[in-house]
Amino acid sequence: MxxxxxxxxxxxxxxxxxxxxxxxxxxxxxxxxxxxxxxxxxxxxxxxxxxxxxxxxxxxxxxxxxxxxxQFSVVSRDEEEVDLPTRPTQTDHLELRDLAGALAQLPEEQRAVLLLVALEEMSYAGVAETLGIPQGTVMSRLARGRERLRLILDGQTSQAKLRVVK
CATH class of the missing domain: 1.10.1740 (Rna Polymerase Sigma Factor; Chain: A)
Structure with a gap:
């Protein structure tokens, strides 16, 4: 290395x-x-x-x-808040804020898979190796994470869909 x-x-x-x-x-x-x-x-x-x-x-x-x-939160009063660059329209800023909030509501397992696939553009095999989980689990978590993210962004609550098993 x-x-x-x-x-x-x-x-x-x-x-x-x-x-x-x-x-x-x-x-x-x-x-x-x-x-x-x-x-x-x-x-x-x-x-x-x-x-x-x-x-x-x-x-x-x-x-x-x-x-x-x-963890304990420590904020220094001497440091300035750094504003991340945003696009010029206010609606874009609001959408990004909503997306960040929705991502924060996802379970850590789904968020990690979603970020590695979407942000890092990793393959399912690469994500599976990175997280130490089977590739099928990656696909399942990604599908559930995308669906939950869509529901959160649409303002719907994700109701548990339970089936009666005999």
């Missing part, structure tokens, strides 16, 4: 971290933690394996650990 390969994967790591965490400072911390973990476990990396998939897998596992661990 050389530094050029890591630098080539860095934009993907930052983009996925930003989508997972939702704010720049936390995303940068997640990327740093991912690279630190990868460096300490470099002996576990196999050269025939895609470096990006390996690093995204480490990032995913670190994010799951972060979610499970209780």
């Amino acid at each position: 050389d530094s050029r390969a890591i630098l080539a994967v860095l934009p993907r790591l930052r983009r996925y971290a930003q989508a997972l965490v939702g704010e720049r400072a936390g995303a940068d911390d997640l990327v740093q933690d991912t690279l630190e973990r990868a460096w300490t476990r470099v002996s576990q990396w196999r050269p025939e394996r895609d470096l990006g998939v390996w690093l995204l897998s480490i990032m995913h596992n670190l994010r799951i650990d972060q979610i499970r661990r209780p």
Whole structure:
């Protein structure tokens, strides 16, 4: 593993971290933690394996650990809020806000699969390897995540569809 390969994967790591965490400072911390973990476990990396998939897998596992661990919110008064660039129309901003809110309502398993497929444009096989789950599970979570996202954006509540089994 050389530094050029890591630098080539860095934009993907930052983009996925930003989508997972939702704010720049936390995303940068997640990327740093991912690279630190990868460096300490470099002996576990196999050269025939895609470096990006390996690093995204480490990032995913670190994010799951972060979610499970209780966190305390600390906001520095000295730091300025960074506004993300938006398109010029107000409706686009509202739609993006609604989409971010809807993504936040998805279960973590569905959101991770949806972000890897839609944002990172990964194949189902790549997502399965990254998350350590079967490819069929990836397709199932993606379908359920898309459907739940559509219902949330349409303003419908997703009612549990239960069948009576005899």
